[in-house]
Amino acid sequence: AQSVAQPEDQVNVAEGNPLTVKCTYSVSGNPYLFWYVQYPNRGLQFLLKYITGDNLVKGSYGFEAEFNKSQTSFHLKKPSALVSDSALYFCAVRDLSGGYNKLIFGAGTRLAVHP
Amino acid sequence: DVKVTQSSRYLVKRTGEKVFLECVQDMDHENMFWYRQDPGLGLRLIYFSYDVKMKEKGDIPEGYSVSREKKERFSLILESASTNQTSMYLCASSEAAGQGVSDGYTFGSGTRLTVV
Secondary structure, eight states: OOEEEOOOSEEEEETTSOEEEOOEEEOSSSOOEEEEEEOTTSOEEEEEEEOSSOSEEEOGGGOEEEEETTTTEEEEEESSOOGGGOEEEEEEEEEOGGGOOEEEEOOOEEEEEEO | OOOEEESOSEEEEOTTOOEEEEEEESSOOSEEEEEEEETTTEEEEEEEESSTTOOEEOSOOTTEEEEEEETTEEEEEESSOOGGGOEEEEEEEEOOTTSSSOOOOEEOOOEEEEEO
């Protein structure tokens, strides 16, 4: 069965420092991987995806993610964090079992960027 | 701007009431989903639908039902609301499997339901 794990409940970063939010996955076949962000009392917003090709994927708001097949990881990164990046981040993997296009989400990681 | 619209942002209902949460998408997507989100538990799939009048149970369907009479609308029904159904409910839609590269889901803004 497909699954994703986000090992950190919370990540704390100082503004201006680089940030990493970790995600590992377990899939059969080629993975389709996604990152979403959720601001308080809002729905989830798409950040970026990996389907195939370059292992470094660039997304919205200056975020990028690195796909590493050997480590089965898809960590979210940003070179310089902003206070406004503080939010809840979800990693997800596409699951096509049963012929349905579904996403399986990790538990989420809360990112807190301090001034 | 394409989107998924949930009819209520905040809702307060009494125990035992029948509750309807509505979701409408304008992207002509085949798939629609209802999740609930609780702290520490992430997103849990309640039900999804891959076509009009079709539905499939997700991971936590107990106490819920759904209706999809039109392609653009997917309703979540709490037959008899209970306090343990107090949660954030998120609706999403997506293309059908096999329709090319997918951007995953498009989410609504969520409905925060409180059952008292």
